[in-house]
Amino acid sequence: MKIQSVRARVFEWKGKTVPPQANFCSNAMDALYDRGDSMKTFRFHGWTVVEIETDDGIVGLGNVALAPHIAKAIIDQYLAPLVIGQDPWDYEYLWQRMYRSTLAWGRKGVAMAAISAVDLAIWDILGKSVNKPVFKLLGGRTKERIPCYYSKLYRGDLKAMQEEAQTFLDQGFTAFKMRFGYGPNHGTRGVAENLKSVQAVREVIGYESDLMLECYMGWDLDYARRMLPKLEKFEPRWLEEPVIADDVDGYAELSRLSAIPISGGEHEFTLHGFRQLLDKKAVSVVQYDTNRVGGITAAHKINALCEAHAIPVIPHAGQMHNYHLTMSTLASPMSEYFPQFDVEVGNELFYYIFKGEPVAKDGFLQLDDTVPGLGLTLNTEYLDQFQISE
Numbered sequence: 001m002k003i004q005s006v007r008a009r010v011f012e013w014k015g016k017t018v019p020p021q022a023n024f025c026s027n028a029m030d031a032l033y034d035r036g037d038s039m040k041t042f043r044f045h046g047w048t049v050v051e052i053e054t055d056d057g058i059v060g061l062g063n064v065a066l067a068p069h070i071a072k073a074i075i076d077q078y079l080a081p082l083v084i085g086q087d088p089w090d091y092e093y094l095w096q097r098m099y100r101s102t103l104a105w106g107r108k109g110v111a112m113a114a115i116s117a118v119d120l121a122i123w124d125i126l127g128k129s130v131n132k133p134v135f136k137l138l139g140g141r142t143k144e145r146i147p148c149y150y151s152k153l154y155r156g157d158l159k160a161m162q163e164e165a166q167t168f169l170d171q172g173f174t175a176f177k178m179r180f181g182y183g184p185n186h187g188t189r190g191v192a193e194n195l196k197s198v199q200a201v202r203e204v205i206g207y208e209s210d211l212m213l214e215c216y217m218g219w220d221l222d223y224a225r226r227m228l229p230k231l232e233k234f235e236p237r238w239l240e241e242p243v244i245a246d247d248v249d250g251y252a253e254l255s256r257l258s259a260i261p262i263s264g265g266e267h268e269f270t271l272h273g274f275r276q277l278l279d280k281k282a283v284s285v286v287q288y289d290t291n292r293v294g295g296i297t298a299a300h301k302i303n304a305l306c307e308a309h310a311i312p313v314i315p316h317a318g319q320m321h322n323y324h325l326t327m328s329t330l331a332s333p334m335s336e337y338f339p340q341f342d343v344e345v346g347n348e349l350f351y352y353i354f355k356g357e358p359v360a361k362d363g364f365l366q367l368d369d370t371v372p373g374l375g376l377t378l379n380t381e382y383l384d385q386f387q388i389s390e
């Protein structure tokens, strides 16, 4: 079997979107005085879809959400020529070819995201060629069902957050991730607002449910040092991305400082990036995203590294490419899960582009042992609401 063609298209959502709200989610842009709509650069309303076809007609689907037009250019100009004519079963060699040939400017960020998309499509082909789901090629079914946590609860009106939490508590979720809206630039009022929102959600879900707290790189080491003691009474399962991804030493200090587990990884890339995080004991939960980190070839290695370090892997964002990694290792106890909503931040956009995503039931997800590959097809229902560029 040989790779015959690589097609990368950018799907840009032109349909209805939830309008931006102030203090929706603390983020790295909050540090700037002219931040404006600070979440703007963190809304993923475009997605690159990669279709790789083999000489015997198998088509593999990959995807990347970071900088979709740039990712497409990298795939078209640099990666496609490296894999066309090659055997997809040589996936490790092909990964090294893509990684090493772009090392001068790649290694992290959109280059690795582009490599991830090609790698996902390759693994989709592998599964389809032997009529097995990808998780069966990685270690098989390690769970009867995948526990998942409800992820949304962006900062807004507290009553609305409580109603949202109640709705999904009633649907059987026993773990919830919420977002802070405030950080170092919002002063003592922001601290009070942050604590009020955690209190409000805890009042609804109680203490028999897990609560995860998302900072999305919107705090800094000093602010996190001050917030951690105030958060301990809420018994969070983890505090996520309190500092920017490059502040690995900051992560490590916070991990030493507090009993609250510190999580991160959705903005880290390759096995090498995670080796550094784990060697420095920077995080207690690893959250790579398989469509960023280097694809399934890289994520599978990171799962093994995390198993060796006894650090749980709970990949970012849910989505099928991550569910296969969670299903295939005991090192990954659960998945993140965004239900399908109107398009807001963009994690939900995945449902509008692809079909095949499992819907959570009673806080669990299920994968089908009989569906080959990643289990995704293109969703044709919303095509008229996308501008698609070849």
Ligand SMILES: O=C(O)[C@H](O)[C@H](O)[C@@H](O)CO
Binding pocket: 025, 151, 179, 214, 216, 266, 316, 317, 336, 345, 347
């Ligand atoms: O952990 C997450 O789900 C991500 O950080 C979100 O995608 C981002 O939108 C911030 O909530």
Ligand SMILES: [Mg+2]
Binding pocket: 214, 216, 240, 241, 266, 316
């Ligand atoms: Mg996050």
